[in-house]
Amino acid sequence: MIEEILNKEKKQYYLILIVLTILILGIILISVTLGKAEITISESFKIIIKKIFNKNIEIASNKEAIIWDIRMPRIISGLIIGAGLAVAGTIFQAILRNPLADPYTIGVSTGAAFGAVLTIYINIVYSLFLPIVPVAFAFSIITLFIIVKIAGFNQTLHSSRLILAGIIISATLSAAIGLLKSMAGEDVSAMIFWLMGNLAAKSWAQVLILFPTITISIILAKHFANDLDILTLGIHEAKNVGVDSEKLVKFYLVIGAFITAICVSISGIIGFVGLVIPHLVRMSFTSKHKYLIPISALVGAIVLSLADNITRLMFVVEIPVGVLTTLIGGPFFIYIYLNKSSGENI
Amino acid sequence: MLIKANNLTIAYDNKEVVHNVDINVNKGEIITIVGPNGSGKTTVLKALTRIIKCKKGEIFLEGKEIKKIKDNKIAKKIAILPQTRNTPKDFNVETLVRYGRFPHTNWQGKLSKEDKDIIDWAIRKTGMSHFRKSKLTKLSGGERQRAWIAMALAQKTEIIVLDEPTTFLDLSHQLEVLELIKDLNKSENVTILMVLHDLNQAIRYSTRLYVMEKGKVIAKGNPEEIISSKLLNDIFNVNADFYEDKRHECNHFIPYKIERKIHDRRNIE
Numbered sequence: 106m107i108e109e110i111l112n113k114e115k116k117q118y119y120l121i122l123i124v125l126t127i128l129i130l131g132i133i134l135i136s137v138t139l140g141k142a143e144i145t146i147s148e149s150f151k152i153i154i155k156k157i158f159n160k161n162i163e164i165a166s167n168k169e170a171i172i173w174d175i176r177m178p179r180i181i182s183g184l185i186i187g188a189g190l191a192v193a194g195t196i197f198q199a200i201l202r203n204p205l206a207d208p209y210t211i212g213v214s215t216g217a218a219f220g221a222v223l224t225i226y227i228n229i230v231y232s233l234f235l236p237i238v239p240v241a242f243a244f245s246i247i248t249l250f251i252i253v254k255i256a257g258f259n260q261t262l263h264s265s266r267l268i269l270a271g272i273i274i275s276a277t278l279s280a281a282i283g284l285l286k287s288m289a290g291e292d293v294s295a296m297i298f299w300l301m302g303n304l305a306a307k308s309w310a311q312v313l314i315l316f317p318t319i320t321i322s323i324i325l326a327k328h329f330a331n332d333l334d335i336l337t338l339g340i341h342e343a344k345n346v347g348v349d350s351e352k353l354v355k356f357y358l359v360i361g362a363f364i365t366a367i368c369v370s371i372s373g374i375i376g377f378v379g380l381v382i383p384h385l386v387r388m389s390f391t392s393k394h395k396y397l398i399p400i401s402a403l404v405g406a407i408v409l410s411l412a413d414n415i416t417r418l419m420f421v422v423e424i425p426v427g428v429l430t431t432l433i434g435g436p437f438f439i440y441i442y443l444n445k446s447s448g449e450n451i
Numbered sequence: 452m453l454i455k456a457n458n459l460t461i462a463y464d465n466k467e468v469v470h471n472v473d474i475n476v477n478k479g480e481i482i483t484i485v486g487p488n489g490s491g492k493t494t495v496l497k498a499l500t501r502i503i504k505c506k507k508g509e510i511f512l513e514g515k516e517i518k519k520i521k522d523n524k525i526a527k528k529i530a531i532l533p534q535t536r537n538t539p540k541d542f543n544v545e546t547l548v549r550y551g552r553f554p555h556t557n558w559q560g561k562l563s564k565e566d567k568d569i570i571d572w573a574i575r576k577t578g579m580s581h582f583r584k585s586k587l588t589k590l591s592g593g594e595r596q597r598a599w600i601a602m603a604l605a606q607k608t609e610i611i612v613l614d615e616p617t618t619f620l621d622l623s624h625q626l627e628v629l630e631l632i633k634d635l636n637k638s639e640n641v642t643i644l645m646v647l648h649d650l651n652q653a654i655r656y657s658t659r660l661y662v663m664e665k666g667k668v669i670a671k672g673n674p675e676e677i678i679s680s681k682l683l684n685d686i687f688n689v690n691a692d693f694y695e696d697k698r699h700e701c702n703h704f705i706p707y708k709i710e711r712k713i714h715d716r717r718n719i720e
Binding site (some may be wrong): 117202329334335337338339341342344345346348349387392 | 500501502521522523524525526527530531533536537539541542547548551552571602606
């Protein structure tokens with residue numbers, strides 16, 4: 106009896122995986138043809154074929170640049186960041202055993218934001234061109250370190266202590282960001298734009314950072330996913346059935362924070378994907394983490410890239426995708442929450 | 452000897468709450484730790500099950516120091532039923548019981564035929580067959596307690612540790628849980644270590660008792676011999692009449708009066 110149920114679930118899982126993958130490929134192909142520059146669909150596909158299969162096809166070089174060097178990296182970054190945020194959200198909800206947790210709960214993202222804003226400020230004041238991404242990343246890792254120290258890792262792990270430490274550090278850093286903003290005067294717009302989270306102007310260099318790091322993190326996260334299921338019982342209860350809970354939580358904390366740090370350093374703070382997607386998958390399919398992690402990744406990728414297409418195409422002035430995800434994500438989440446008969450899975 | 456704990460001293464934030472406690476558990480016994488609130492019963496249990504660290508003292512599991520054994524190995528020897536636990540919302544009984552097999556499965560968590568048989572057995576043994584697919588949140592307190600016991604059973608361990616398994620249960624469910632524990636001890640030869648509040652139940656179901664007060668073991672041994680009116684008066688400040696329970700061939704007492712001690716009275720004044 107157990108066997109049957111497990112097999113059925115497994116089949117469903119692979120089916121969903123295949124459907125979502127096809128959907129993603131479709132989204133890539135369609136998104137790449139969409140845009141304000143006048144490039145026909147056939148031209149777009151020709152460029153892709155030319156680039157991927159190294160064929161020699163005559164095509165205007167400016168069009169080639171738009172498709173291959175502007176649209177393509179942006180689309181792929183969006184997919185990877187969406188996947189990363191959704192997985193990080195799943196991880197934090199599991200290890201903090203809190204349904205309200207998301208990649209930004211423990212404040213790693215605020216660390217990245219502070220690093221970015223600080224870099225922008227220094228660049229403005231001293232007319233430098235310091236790169237934002239590495240500084241943001243460094244600050245998010247430092248923040249993680251401080252939070253873990255405050256939460257007191259040597260004692261038994263309490264998720265509430267981690268959340269509390271995260272909130273305190275976040276609040277402090279937010280104030281510091283506010284200070285830098287007020288000191289920046291007229292140039293504050295660059296900071297605000299970064300903070301709102303967007304996928305514009307992503308290059309292949311960023312894809313090159315994103316792809317290996319996020320993919321490896323997700324694979325690692327899936328690897329110990331069965332243990333995460335047991336962790337939902339509680340830290341001590343999991344230990345009682347032989348899970349080294351403290352080690353497990355530390356491991357996932359590092360992976361989740363690492364994914365968040367990379368995503369936020371590159372795209373700014375894109376809200377709601379990390380909170381909503383895991384819930385969505387959990388409510389509609391399963392709460393087993395070995396399925397939840399990969400499916401959340403794919404759904405996150407799809408949602409963020411669709412949202413990015415909307416911001417790119419629907420408005421006269423491009424709005425940051427982070428604004429859109431939160432704007433649509435909030436009401437949508439309330440909608441599915443209320444429509445779910447009992448809402449007890451949340 | 453299955454579990455041997457020497458000289459346990461346990462402190463919370465440098466405040467010692469348990470002082471130099473020795474506890475031994477032999478195979479096949481039902482050991483119960485009793486004592487007033489705050490006497491350190493649960494703390495000792497937590498130390499024995501590695502949830503908190505000891506300041507001093509050693510714990511041996513089958514002659515090996517417990518600190519040096521991996522979580523996974525210990526989980527094959529000792530199953531633990533904690534006092535308070537959160538109930539995961541979307542779990543059904545079967546899922547919970549399946550997790551009991553975790554220490555025995557490989558890293559992929561694949562269940563063998565044997566694992567499945569044990570899960571079926573654990574569910575049947577605890578009388579949970581009807582509730583197999585029920586959500587834990589939908590069960591009554593007694594049923595939920597049985598579901599957790601089923602999970603502990605699925606671990607197929609030699610020892611089951613239970614922290615106040617009857618708390619929050621009504622009379623019939625208390626009896627049901629204790630009878631189940633007794634049956635496991637008799638028919639499956641599972642060694643039991645537990646904390647109970649009800650002294651009469653402790654007398655009736657245990658082979659040996661440890662009585663704790665203020666972080667110390669002040670009496671241990673055969674329940675008949677150590678639970679006396681003097682002990683009740685010393686520890687719980689109550690006077691009690693003892694009767695013979697002929698059905699179970701053990702003693703039974705009814706407390707009738709609280710006797711404040713002199714130093715207590717002085718505190719009140």
